[in-house]
Amino acid sequence: MSYKLDRPSFQERLDYFVNVIRTDIINGIRQDGTYLPAESALAKQYQLSNKSIRKGLDQLVEEGLIQKIDRVGSMVTPRPKASITLNFGCPISLTTDFLIDDLIAEFGRRNPGIHVRRITLNHLSYAQSAQEMIDNGLLDVVAFNSPQFQEWTEEGLVPLLEKLESDPDIYPIAEEAFIVDGVSYAKPISFSPVVLCYNKRHFREAGIHEPDSYWTWSDLMRESTRLSKARGRHGIYFLPASENRYPVFLLQGMNRRPSGANGREPGDDMQRGLQALNGLIGNREVFPNYWAQGNDETVQLFAEGQVSVILCTYFNLNEFAHLPLEYDICPLPSLQRGDPQRTLLLSIGMSLVRHSKWKEAARRFVDFLASADAQNVIRERTASIPARKASAEQPTAEGRNQPSRYAMFREMFPSFSYHRDLGLQIKDLKQFTKWLKEYWSDMIDADTLRIKLGELYGKGLKPGESDTSVDEIAHR
Incomplete structure (x- = not known):
């Protein structure tokens, strides 16, 4: 979502700053070895104090995205030359739905030879834009919500996707949206x-x-x-x-x-x-x-x-x-x-493009998003429901304004x-x-x-x- 209050809180402004810089680095807008603007310039641009900017930069240092060079500035960390670049098509809403950029960054740290490029697909003609990019060899992984996948199926486009193994640790109802003729074509990541x-x-x-x-x-x-x-x-x-x-x-x-x-x-x-x-x-x-x-x-x-x-x-x-x-x-x-x-019920899943040039790397990315580590991040840092049972049923994390009835979805399955x-x-x-x-x-x-x-x-x-x-x- 793009909604922000007219007077966004300090934490919102700080999160926004970190997310923008992180996304720019991940997507190559800020290239390896280049320097970020001075702290004073960043403070003015993002309406934060110099101290807050330093706090955000420290977080990016911990994530391995930048290095602080004494008396010089903050440099985008040179990374090992990625031998593989995965093109990942998804809606922009995933940046807030379950912090997809954070998860991409974590996947990159664990897999330094694989770079994931997030590509925002047109939400008004999602199936069409995804199909066109797949036909031109421009997507390796694509995200679908349940109505988008229904339309994808109705258009006869399922053969463009790879068959996937079901995961017994995922809520079955979250996977149902992506099953065609008894075969799963997407790994559920979150549902609501x-x-x-x-x-x-x-x-x-x-x-x-x-x-x-x-x-x-x-x-x-x-x-x-x-x-x-x-x-x-x-x-x-x-x-x-x-x-x-x-x-x-x-x-x-x-x-x-x-x-x-x-x-x-x-x-x-x-x-x-x-x-x-x-x-x-x-x-x-x-x-x-x-x-x-x-x-x-x-x-x-x-x-x-x-x-x-x-x-x-x-x-x-x-x-x-x-x-x-x-x-x-x-x-x-x-x-x-x-x-x-x-x-x-809305379910969000990740599909592997059948003719991806980097199919095994793409499969590794999809498996990571459905893994316990990634699913725990969703539970701990968002209000979204992870598709993995053990992650979804963890206690509500402190420090976030979440509803006291968060866990009621567990009693609502028959109504979905x-x-x-x-x-x-x-x-x-x-x-x-x-x-x-x-x-x-x-x-x-x-x-x-x-x-x-x-x-x-x-x-x-x-x-x-x-x-x-x-x-x-x-x-x-």
Whole structure:
């Protein structure tokens, strides 16, 4: 994520300085044997004191990335000429999701003959950009999250990847997203369900009990109304059109009965979830009429106290690590009392390109990221959940602002669902996202939205055809 407070804390500024210099060195922007700017210049550039700059430089010295030359300056450490350079394609979010640059640096220290070059792939056309680079021999390892890998599979691109051995020490559900015809094509590194994140102080000051797994969305709306009245601010927010948020409501709508039971299609029961979604985001007393550019802005609204509750992942919690924010998490509400819990799961894995020139070195890098050493770094230094069981179940590290309910994911496994459980291809989900935006903008009506959703499932509903759950869609 790119979100930072207007007045970032000292630790955030220091971490940012170290991360920028580290990344520049790893990616060859600052070449071996060259010198960093003077400490005074770095202090001015990164809004830190000279003492703080020295502290950051000392950390880079410990990592073996720079050497301090007395009376001369800080020199980028000359490294043994790498005989192998691995090209690693991934989204920029991995720098905060689980400190990928730190892990790359550690891998380099352990494998001095292998240099890993991180390449940021276009998140808007991830599969296409990864495919083009693989076809041109420009990638050795590529990272996927679960919906990206689903799209990759649907596009018939799995043969571009190497088959991998399953690891019994990895949570099986984290690996499920990357299994095709019984074969794994990615090693899971981290995963997260979508959860409810709330400001404990806001609830306490309003005299409202904190949310728990017994809550329904109606309970959340009722208590959010009380929060809004008590604080003069909105109660809850998430980006409605996010394909990692609104599908939660579609999945919960499918809880009524197995898909296709009693002659009904999945799209019919999804209308039940849409009814709850539209009722929530259409309530201007609790939900602001705010169109964020991404989930970063949702996190910012929460961090600034503009809203009291958000839908987020464990990855998002990394933005709160150094903030004086009193918060916690709990499972998402259900549509109705007694419904089984259900939420969306995101898994991140690393795939080995089948025709990589440096396949064994690439395999070593992938294995390292899934190793106990790397997974322990994720657990100790982030709020993300490692895919390795023993690492994930370690006690929460001190000195980081992490939720007291961090370990609740261990009890939530039965509620986890992937995007594929919607029964839609990713291209269809993207099309439905467009229709939802049109509906929320009053460009199409509820009946048209109902028909379009039916078309995705091949029902071809006609205008005026009756379906109780469809006709109950709440209007804004």
